[in-house]
Amino acid sequence: MGRAEVVQKRQKAAIMALRVAALLATAAATIVMALNKETRTFVVGTVGTTPVTASVTAKFQHTPANVFFVIANAMASNHNLMMIGSDLFGLEFKGFKLPLVAVLDMLNAALLSAGVHGAAFMAQLAKNGNSHARWNEICDNFQGYCNRGGVAILAAYVGLLLRSASPWCPL
Amino acid sequence: MAKIRKGVTLTLRLIALAATVVAVVIMVTSKETARVLNLTFTAKFTHTPAFKYYVVAEAIAGLYTVLALLLASKSLLSRLTLILDLVVAMLLTSSISAALAIAQVGKQGNSHAGWLPICGQVPHYCDKLVVSLVAGFVAALVYLLLLLYTLRAALSPVFAIKP
Numbered sequence: 001m002g003r004a005e006v007v008q009k010r011q012k013a014a015i016m017a018l019r020v021a022a023l024l025a026t027a028a029a030t031i032v033m034a035l036n037k038e039t040r041t042f043v044v045g046t047v048g049t050t051p052v053t054a055s056v057t058a059k060f061q062h063t064p065a066n067v068f069f070v071i072a073n074a075m076a077s078n079h080n081l082m083m084i085g086s087d088l089f090g091l092e093f094k095g096f097k098l099p100l101v102a103v104l105d106m107l108n109a110a111l112l113s114a115g116v117h118g119a120a121f122m123a124q125l126a127k128n129g130n131s132h133a134r135w136n137e138i139c140d141n142f143q144g145y146c147n148r149g150g151v152a153i154l155a156a157y158v159g160l161l162l163r164s165a166s167p168w169c170p171l
Numbered sequence: 172m173a174k175i176r177k178g179v180t181l182t183l184r185l186i187a188l189a190a191t192v193v194a195v196v197i198m199v200t201s202k203e204t205a206r207v208l209n210l211t212f213t214a215k216f217t218h219t220p221a222f223k224y225y226v227v228a229e230a231i232a233g234l235y236t237v238l239a240l241l242l243a244s245k246s247l248l249s250r251l252t253l254i255l256d257l258v259v260a261m262l263l264t265s266s267i268s269a270a271l272a273i274a275q276v277g278k279q280g281n282s283h284a285g286w287l288p289i290c291g292q293v294p295h296y297c298d299k300l301v302v303s304l305v306a307g308f309v310a311a312l313v314y315l316l317l318l319l320y321t322l323r324a325a326l327s328p329v330f331a332i333k334p
Contacts, residue, residue: 059283064272064275065268065272065275068268099322099323102322103319103323106257106260106318106319106322109257109261110261110264111264113261113262113265113268114265114268115268116265117265117266117268118269118271118272121220121224121269121272121273122272122276124220125221125273125276126284130218132213132214132218132219133218133277133289134287135276135286136284136285136286138284138285164257164258
């Protein structure tokens with residue numbers, strides 16, 4: 001094999017490695033956020049000697065930004081999976097398909113960045129509250145929920161960075 | 172053909188520039204004071220980190236658009252412009268998403284977290300925010316269109332079929 005071929009094989013392997021890592025990151029983010037749920041029981045009062053408890057649940061569906069996060073990550077994971085599958089099964093991108101792949105790459109990158117940032121700022125609001133609007137922070141009560149949400153957002157950020165790196169390689 | 176391409180990109184960039192400037196200016200000048208039971212309660216964009224990020228990101232995008240308009244004649248920078256366009260488009264979508272997430276809580280509240288909506292007390296602030304967010308959304312959309320257009324133009328030699 002000539003030197004140019006070796007370099008090209010290495011480039012393809014590098015791009016594939018980036019795509020697999022991005023897929024793992026976005027899939028992990030989707031799953032962790034979708035299964036994010038925490039229930040806490042609070043003692044509200046006492047009736048005689050028995051305490052009256054109320055249970056409060058924090059689910060990801062309660063916040064539209066988190067719902068969008070899950071959907072955006074699911075679509076980005078799907079796109080990554082399609083790209084990896086097409087590389088593995090040797091589908092050639094000729095003619096009309098190559099710009100389509102580039103366009104889909106960009107659209108998914110933009111969607112993923114929007115989803116991640118919406119959820120990240122929502123998480124910041126949940127963690128710090130907003131004293132000007134009288135919004136209390138909820139992370140001191142629901143630490144597990146906040147921790148898992150934070151991990152999901154970090155994983156999605158990693159996936160976003162990896163996916164931003166992959167269009168640069170073919171260019 | 173090249174003239175039409177330049178005309179379209181110029182128009183799209185001008186629209187994006189106008190949208191980002193409108194978004195920044197309206198959000199920065201939106202401020203309202205409300206009196207509720209002898210307590211004064213001010214609503215400014217600096218109270219929320221998401222809106223601060225929004226203003227900064229839109230300002231960066233606006234400056235980049237001005238730069239791209241001025242350097243449009245040099246064809247050596249077309250690859251760099253494409254990559255930076257992608258970065259700025261992602262910046263714009265991220266900032267509008269963050270601002271919309273917080274603004275949605277401000278308008279409708281979140282009953283599960285015990286967060287009350289604030290738009291009832293500061294309606295003019297909310298109206299100005301809506302205008303600014305719409306302008307930001309238009310800027311993000313126009314940048315995505317610009318990106319699609321320049322990508323299609325850059326990849327047209329690869330086409331076997333003329334679209």
